[in-house]
Amino acid sequence: MNALSLLRGLRFVDSFFPSGGYAFSSGLEAAVYGGLVKNAEDLSRFVFESLTTGIGEREAVAAGVAHDAFVSGRLETALKADRELDAMKLSCEGRTASRQMGRQVIRVAAGQSEPPPLLADYQALVESEKTPGHMAVALGLALASAGWSKEDSIAAFLYQAATGYVAAAMKLLPIGQREGQGLIESWLPAIGRVSKQAAPQRVFRSWSPVQDIYAMRHSRLESRLFRS
Numbered sequence: 001m002n003a004l005s006l007l008r009g010l011r012f013v014d015s016f017f018p019s020g021g022y023a024f025s026s027g028l029e030a031a032v033y034g035g036l037v038k039n040a041e042d043l044s045r046f047v048f049e050s051l052t053t054g055i056g057e058r059e060a061v062a063a064g065v066a067h068d069a070f071v072s073g074r075l076e077t078a079l080k081a082d083r084e085l086d087a088m089k090l091s092c093e094g095r096t097a098s099r100q101m102g103r104q105v106i107r108v109a110a111g112q113s114e115p116p117p118l119l120a121d122y123q124a125l126v127e128s129e130k131t132p133g134h135m136a137v138a139l140g141l142a143l144a145s146a147g148w149s150k151e152d153s154i155a156a157f158l159y160q161a162a163t164g165y166v167a168a169a170m171k172l173l174p175i176g177q178r179e180g181q182g183l184i185e186s187w188l189p190a191i192g193r194v195s196k197q198a199a200p201q202r203v204f205r206s207w208s209p210v211q212d213i214y215a216m217r218h219s220r221l222e223s224r225l226f227r228s
Contacts, residue, residue: 005147013160024097025168025226027215032172054208059136060198063157066140067150086132091215093228102138109142155195
């Protein structure tokens with residue numbers, strides 16, 4: 001990957017990018033209030049399971065499929081992945097969060113000067129609500145258009161999800177920035193491994209019942225800091 005491709009893609013996973021991810025905890029807030037996650041060790045276990053057997057076998061695969069769709073020029077492949085993700089995400093809040101973040105990604109990606117036609121077509125379908133526009137699909141398309149490899153695109157999606165968990169945890173738990181960085185570093189080998197495993201996959205799977213249950217419980221919290 002050349003430097004220009006690297007920079008074009010990095011902005012989509014940078015904390016400065018206006019995806020709105022800061023407003024979502026992906027069920028972590030409910031897990032904290034429910035007593036499941038009390039400290040960094042609990043957080044690490046919660047996130048590791050999500051990265052490996054949860055989004056690592058569902059959204060990570062979707063990001064790879066979307067990457068393939070861009071490379072092959074077959075938009076229908078990305079649309080099928082979008083619909084399948086929408087059906088598999090059990091939490092209404094989780095679906096909404098993923099859609100809102102994905103919409104921001106594709107707006108920026110398709111808003112560049114002389115955008116690839118496939119990105120413009122996908123954005124049009126998202127804006128007209130003819131496809132959900134999930135984050136994993138939008139990011140897979142955006143990073144493919146920037147020239148990133150499929151495996152690197154999947155890793156970037158998982159890394160962005162991991163940092164989102166840590167950002168939320170720093171508001172919910174007595175965890176500082178250095179400890180947060182240590183947690184992210186401890187997950188990097190798993191992110192690399194999952195990215196490699198997900199790249200050739202086409203079938204979406206997911207086994208993260210604890211994370212899914214707390215994501216669904218979030219809407220019933222009496223007071224909430226996050227939207228999911």
